[in-house]
Amino acid sequence: MRKQAAIIGGGVIGGGWAARFLLNGWDVRVFDPDPEAERKIGEVLANARRSLPGLGNMALPEEGRLSFHADLSEACAGASWVQESVPERLDTKHKVYAQLADCVAAEAVIGSSTSGYKPSELQAGMANAHQIVVTHPFNPVYLLPLIELVSTEANSADVIATAKEVISGIGMYPLHLKKEIDAHIADRFLEAVWREALWLINDGIATTEEIDNAIRYGFGIRWAQMGLFETYRVAGGEAGMRHFIAQFGPCLSWPWTKLMDVPELTDELVDAIADQSDAQSGMHSIRELERIRDDNLVGMMRALGANDWGAGALQNAHDKTLRAGAGIVGHVDDIADLSQPVLTLHRVVPLDWLDYNGHMTESRYLQAFADSTDRFMEMIGCDADYIASGGSYFTAETHIRHLDEVHAGAKITVRTQVILGEGKKMHLWHEMCEGARVLATGEHMLLHVDLATRRAAPPAAQVEAALVKIATAHASLPAPEGLGRAVGAPR
Numbered sequence: 467m468r469k470q471a472a473i474i475g476g477g478v479i480g481g482g483w484a485a486r487f488l489l490n491g492w493d494v495r496v497f498d499p500d501p502e503a504e505r506k507i508g509e510v511l512a513n514a515r516r517s518l519p520g521l522g523n524m525a526l527p528e529e530g531r532l533s534f535h536a537d538l539s540e541a542c543a544g545a546s547w548v549q550e551s552v553p554e555r556l557d558t559k560h561k562v563y564a565q566l567a568d569c570v571a572a573e574a575v576i577g578s579s580t581s582g583y584k585p586s587e588l589q590a591g592m593a594n595a596h597q598i599v600v601t602h603p604f605n606p607v608y609l610l611p612l613i614e615l616v617s618t619e620a621n622s623a624d625v626i627a628t629a630k631e632v633i634s635g636i637g638m639y640p641l642h643l644k645k646e647i648d649a650h651i652a653d654r655f656l657e658a659v660w661r662e663a664l665w666l667i668n669d670g671i672a673t674t675e676e677i678d679n680a681i682r683y684g685f686g687i688r689w690a691q692m693g694l695f696e697t698y699r700v701a702g703g704e705a706g707m708r709h710f711i712a713q714f715g716p717c718l719s720w721p722w723t724k725l726m727d728v729p730e731l732t733d734e735l736v737d738a739i740a741d742q743s744d745a746q747s748g749m750h751s752i753r754e755l756e757r758i759r760d761d762n763l764v765g766m767m768r769a770l771g772a773n774d775w776g777a778g779a780l781q782n783a784h785d786k787t788l789r790a791g792a793g794i795v796g797h798v799d800d801i802a803d804l805s806q807p808v809l810t811l812h813r814v815v816p817l818d819w820l821d822y823n824g825h826m827t828e829s830r831y832l833q834a835f836a837d838s839t840d841r842f843m844e845m846i847g848c849d850a851d852y853i854a855s856g857g858s859y860f861t862a863e864t865h866i867r868h869l870d871e872v873h874a875g876a877k878i879t880v881r882t883q884v885i886l887g888e889g890k891k892m893h894l895w896h897e898m899c900e901g902a903r904v905l906a907t908g909e910h911m912l913l914h915v916d917l918a919t920r921r922a923a924p925p926a927a928q929v930e931a932a933l934v935k936i937a938t939a940h941a942s943l944p945a946p947e948g949l950g951r952a953v954g955a956p957r
């Protein structure tokens with residue numbers, strides 16, 4: 467059955483939710499009375515399509531179907547998830563929930579994007595209180611994985627479990643709060659930082675650009691990968707957290723900050739902030755700034771993924787769940803038809819794989835083939851545990867043929883044929899395609915090694931048996947065109 471989400475309110479956040487669901491294969495039905503909603507969501511979706519598919523190293527499912535509806539109940543028909551993202555006014559949100567009570571299935575989840583209201587305030591007086599939870603996202607919703615999930619005792623365990631499952635299923639992270647509180651967790655930090663920034667401008671200490679530089683050249687980068695407490699633990703040196711608190715705790719009572727005070731947002735202060743912001747960023751349209759932001763976020767999260775850390779580790783875990791759906795098996799024994807080359811890669815070409823010629827740069831062909839080899843090694847049992855036990859494969863020789871161009875956003879596959887698999891030797895042939903179009907081939911000779919001696923050595927029996935099984939099945943395949951080719955320029 468197709469998965470269906472209703473988006474009620476399709477502004478900045480509703481548009482981001484629509485993109486997140488659509489690109490993860492859900493059908494999305496939107497209700498927003500704004501006649502411009504379709505255009506605005508179209509623009510958000512265009513930005514999401516160029517950035518989200520390249521965030522991880524697995525292709526996302528086929529995109530869902532998007533439709534717009536003039537009537538709220540029509541938009542909710544068949545929805546198992548309803549995401550409310552109307553303006554931050556309690557009366558507006560209550561009116562929406564009252565309408566939803568008449569048309570949304572009792573087992574569906576109604577998530578609210580509210581930045582500040584507690585779920586008990588949203589649920590008060592509502593017949594459908596048991597379905598309403600806070601699912602607070604972060605802009606851009608299609609790239610940032612955090613969802614603050616806030617519930618009350620009115621919510622059943624089933625609603626909470628479903629909410630967590632759906633959020634994880636679209637590649638996000640449900641942070642379930644222990645207790646409800648105004649503005650949840652993250653917006654309390656954001657407000658504290660914002661308050662201090664307003665004071666710094668009000669008091670003539672710094673401009674908007676100087677404040678942004680103080681964040682992006684320093685602690686902002688640190689926060690993105692370790693958060694606050696892990697960062698401060700490291701800052702305490704070998705003595706760790708206790709030493710850090712002993713050294714910097716007293717500052718809290720001086721105090722360095724303006725605490726709960728807020729400068730009055732006079733016309734003068736608002737003009738100063740808006741003028742400084744225009745001088746800093748007015749040369750870019752909002753959509754351009756969104757694309758710059760998205761490219762940076764994708765690059766940063768992909769770097770974290772290479773370290774299997776933070777938001778990158780979360781994406782890697784999501785990639786693993788996508789593998790099975792794409793048909794990439796975990797072990798040779800799970801391959802239904804051993805007589806054909808094995809699918810070892812199914813991904814999108816990300817933005818940071820392009821070069822100055824506007825197509826996938828040469829080193830990424832090798833990366834894609836190396837990723838395929840890694841996947842194939844796992845399939846024959848040469849996985850992380852096996853490598854930790856002291857055995858692995860080293861590549862001794864590689865020959866790549868670049869046959870056709872490929873661009874950002876293209877879905878590519880690699881299928882792998884075993885040319886030889888016996889003893890220490892593993893000779894692989896990878897073929898990279900976009901649809902039926904062959905883009906490149908990679909021929910690789912690998913040797914099994916003992917990681918203690920760093921010398922070639924026979925693999926463990928179960929690895930060799932798995933390799934031989936697939937090599938035997940592939941022995942009847944014709945030799946691939948181009949096998950054994952050298953560059954061969956006459957001299």
Ligand SMILES: NC(=O)C1=CN([C@@H]2O[C@H](COP(=O)(O)OP(=O)(O)OC[C@H]3O[C@@H](n4cnc5c(N)ncnc54)[C@H](O)[C@@H]3O)[C@@H](O)[C@H]2O)C=CC1
Nearest residue numbers: 475476477478479480498500551552553554579580581605
């Ligand atoms: N903008 C942000 O950075 C974030 C906002 N949020 C929360 O998301 C919610 C929406 O905020 P934004 O998207 O920023 O606002 P927005 O103003 O961009 O979008 C709100 C949309 O709701 C539509 N709308 C108004 N009344 C409606 C109704 N009765 N039924 C259906 N649609 C209706 C409007 O036409 C508009 O398109 C708020 O609760 C906000 O606190 C959450 C995270 C971040």
Ligand SMILES: C[N+](C)(C)CC(=O)CC(=O)[O-]
Nearest residue numbers: 580581603604605653656
């Ligand atoms: C400014 N804001 C309170 C609406 C911000 C959020 O709620 C989350 C975000 O994306 O920063």
